Amino acid sequence: MEWWKKAVVYQIYPRSFMDSNQDGIGDIKGIISKLDDLKYLGINVIWLCPVYASPNEDNGYDISDYYEISKEYGSMQDMEELIFEAKKRDIYLMMDIVANHTSKEHMWFKNAVSDVNSPYHPYYVFKKNTGVLPSNLQSVFLDSAWELNLKTDEYYLHMFAKGQPDLNWHHEPVRKGIYDVLNFWIDKGIKGFRFDVIDLIAKDMDHEIIGDGPLLHPYIKEMANKTFRNKDLITVGETWGATVEKAKMYSNPDHSEFSMIFNFAHILLDQVEGKEKWDLLPLDLIKLKKTFNDQQQGLYEAGWNSLFWNNHDLPRIVSRWGNDQEYRVESAKMLATVLHFMQGTPYIYQGEELGMTNMKFEHLDDLRDIESFNMINQRLKLGYALPSIMKSIHTKGRDNARTPYHWNNQEYAGFTEGEPWIKCNPNYASINLEAQKGNPESVLEYYKTLIWFRRESIYSDLIASGTFKLIHDDHPDLFAYQRSYQGTTITVLCNFHNSSISLTGLFKDEKLLLSNYSDSNITHGLNLRPYESIVLLSNQQNNVIENQKK
Numbered sequence: 001m002e003w004w005k006k007a008v009v010y011q012i013y014p015r016s017f018m019d020s021n022q023d024g025i026g027d028i029k030g031i032i033s034k035l036d037d038l039k040y041l042g043i044n045v046i047w048l049c050p051v052y053a054s055p056n057e058d059n060g061y062d063i064s065d066y067y068e069i070s071k072e073y074g075s076m077q078d079m080e081e082l083i084f085e086a087k088k089r090d091i092y093l094m095m096d097i098v099a100n101h102t103s104k105e106h107m108w109f110k111n112a113v114s115d116v117n118s119p120y121h122p123y124y125v126f127k128k129n130t131g132v133l134p135s136n137l138q139s140v141f142l143d144s145a146w147e148l149n150l151k152t153d154e155y156y157l158h159m160f161a162k163g164q165p166d167l168n169w170h171h172e173p174v175r176k177g178i179y180d181v182l183n184f185w186i187d188k189g190i191k192g193f194r195f196d197v198i199d200l201i202a203k204d205m206d207h208e209i210i211g212d213g214p215l216l217h218p219y220i221k222e223m224a225n226k227t228f229r230n231k232d233l234i235t236v237g238e239t240w241g242a243t244v245e246k247a248k249m250y251s252n253p254d255h256s257e258f259s260m261i262f263n264f265a266h267i268l269l270d271q272v273e274g275k276e277k278w279d280l281l282p283l284d285l286i287k288l289k290k291t292f293n294d295q296q297q298g299l300y301e302a303g304w305n306s307l308f309w310n311n312h313d314l315p316r317i318v319s320r321w322g323n324d325q326e327y328r329v330e331s332a333k334m335l336a337t338v339l340h341f342m343q344g345t346p347y348i349y350q351g352e353e354l355g356m357t358n359m360k361f362e363h364l365d366d367l368r369d370i371e372s373f374n375m376i377n378q379r380l381k382l383g384y385a386l387p388s389i390m391k392s393i394h395t396k397g398r399d400n401a402r403t404p405y406h407w408n409n410q411e412y413a414g415f416t417e418g419e420p421w422i423k424c425n426p427n428y429a430s431i432n433l434e435a436q437k438g439n440p441e442s443v444l445e446y447y448k449t450l451i452w453f454r455r456e457s458i459y460s461d462l463i464a465s466g467t468f469k470l471i472h473d474d475h476p477d478l479f480a481y482q483r484s485y486q487g488t489t490i491t492v493l494c495n496f497h498n499s500s501i502s503l504t505g506l507f508k509d510e511k512l513l514l515s516n517y518s519d520s521n522i523t524h525g526l527n528l529r530p531y532e533s534i535v536l537l538s539n540q541q542n543n544v545i546e547n548q549k550k
């Protein structure tokens with residue numbers, strides 16, 4: 001079995017992880033100083049968000065030099081030391097590769113916009129200026145995706161910010177340029193890549209196709225062949241437009257493409273279909289269960305899933321689909337339980353393992369994210385009231401999860417002694433690593449246990465390879481499933497809501513493996529309290545439990 005099928009990945013947003021030189025910005029030396037804490041948690045891969053040279057219009061996702069480390073994060077020597085120190089602790093590094101676009105400060109783009117005859121001009125996507133916009137295409141960050149370049153009298157394409165011009169992958173030197181970057185980092189000893197918005201690279205502007213262009217899979221296969229294939233790397237593609245069928249192609253067990261992708265189907269469930277993420281909808285648990293079931297069944301022995309609730313673009317899961325007030329600890333553990341017993345590779349976003357919550361930014365001045373600013377400007381122009389805009393920001397804004405990591409209860413959560421680049425969530429006084437370490441009731445210790453189950457325990461093969469079966473499919477509050485492997489079955493029962501669920505039936509042959517309340521008990525049927533989750537071991541298959549809702 002591929003090693004990454006039993007791996008657990010930890011995502012670091014370097015700007016907010018740990019600051020070593022008190023300039024208020026997290027950095028590589030800061031990460032090195034905290035590797036022992038990651039070792040303690042038990043993860044074995046770090047996905048490092050971009051640390052390359054960048055003017056930071058989109059916090060590093062606008063790369064001006066793929067071969068340079070941004071000065072605010074350190075030096076290439078620091079990076080080499082990070083790779084080395086991580087490896088010493090059996091932790092591998094996964095780099096974030098932005099291959100769909102560069103920064104407008106990248107040497108390729110600077111040349112391209114200075115002269116139509118530049119050899120770099122075909123590296124980007126241009127349309128002649130005819131006095132009107134080439135099309136009505138909107139960028140993901142709103143407003144037109146076309147920006148005029150006066151020097152050549154052309155529009156260039158940017159699917160994200162103006163400072164993030166899209167590369168033209170149909171031009172062979174572009175592809176080669178990116179493959180060179182990957183090989184450079186492979187040679188440095190990194191062990192994986194996360195590919196930013198990879199489903200957009202094969203856009204076909206003559207036919208107005210942006211995502212999933214006809215040459216997408218040929219390009220990914222070519223990239224794999226010329227770089228990471230047969231190198232035993234872990235690779236994951238970020239694909240907002242994925243379906244289970246597409247995921248099969250991307251994660252084909254023949255290794256011709258990626259190890260896995262991020263499928264966002266579950267993440268899209270609490271927004272109005274066809275509208276923007278800011279147009280909020282409550283989560284329908286039945287739909288969530290169906291979405292996971294489709295992925296678990298669909299990729300079984302046909303591909304591989306990633307398992308995630310969070311990342312640097314998403315709100316904190318405990319605030320989103322849990323309860324970040326009186327049941328914060330219980331619901332954070334429950335949500336983790338749902339995910340970590342499924343088949344796939346779990347990703348933990350920094351702070352998730354502490355049950356960190358969304359930050360409620362009161363002032364517009366405290367926001368930092370370009371996506372939020374663009375949305376606010378657009379919606380104010382359209383006449384939306386500020387309170388409704390702020391509600392969307394508090395629910396879905398990307399800054400929610402980008403606040404500094406909570407190391408301890410000292411000023412600025414122990415992240416820096418300077419002034420952090422973005423405000424700290426004031427609840428660091430009670431929610432922090434130091435307070436949770438060694439405390440058996442803490443969210444941190446619970447995550448540690450979950451990671452141990454997958455990576456070390458005797459259930460590790462079952463978790464990696466067992467079948468998946470949803471049970472209580474139609475229950476509106478209970479997310480329950482069974483995993484079976486070689487005659488052993490484990491049953492995962494998670495109460496997603498605030499009210500109790502009573503389950504009656506055959507528990508006498510079951511053994512309690514794990515629960516998120518310290519006094520869970522299964523001897524006389526079972527009453528699942530708010531957000532309670534339990535994991536049971538039974539040696540007979542199909543021990544389906546009857547239930548009734550209270």
Ligand code: TEU
Pocket residue numbers: 058061062098140160196197238240277312313314371398
């Ligand atoms: O995100 C891709 C992307 O589409 C997001 O912008 C997403 O739609 C949005 O954040 C949902 O809130 C990737 C990176 O993860 C993101 O940080 C970058 O801003 C973006 O690409 C551009 O590189």
Ligand code: CA
Pocket residue numbers: 019020021022023024025026027072
């Ligand atoms: Ca710093």
